Amino acid sequence: MDQTVIFFLAAVILVGALILTLICSNKKGRKYLNVEYYRAKCLEIEHQLKRDEFSSYHLSIINADKLLDKALTDRGFSGKTMGERMKNASKTFSDQNGIWSAHKLRNKIAHESDVYVTYDQARSALANFRKALKDVGAI
Secondary structure, three states: OOHHHHHHHHHHHHHHHHHHHHHHHOOOOOOOOOHHHHHHHHHHHHHHOOOOOHHHHHHHHHHHHHHHHHHHHHHOOOOOOHHHHHHHOHHHOOOHHHHHHHHHHHHHHHHOOOOOOOHHHHHHHHHHHHHHHHHOOOO
16 A cells, blocks of 8 residues: 555544544533532531431432432433433433432422421432432532
8 A cells, every 4th residue: 555545544544533532522411520519519418417307308308309400410411300311311320229219209308298208218318319429420
């Protein structure tokens, strides 16, 4: 082969690699998050949970759910609702059942008037939200 053909093939491969890199870097769900912000917010929410304050159980779960929703939105996962964003991010979660359980508990708190949540349930939900935040790269 002469040098012109080799040069042409090298140029085509280089341009192809560049285009592929640009496409991959602009994909949804590939954005980077402000880890310090999310870490501080997560700790703040975990400190909201107080064993002897029943109202703190509900509040901490709702706030943790909001924080995960913000992280999913900031990462670029599409969807009109948190549930849709969670479905679009489902392959990202290491414990899909755990995070869905935590989100369903949040929905019960938000939509039902007589939901009773124990301290252990609240702690478990917060642990699931924390794991999901780690999975999406927020903390």
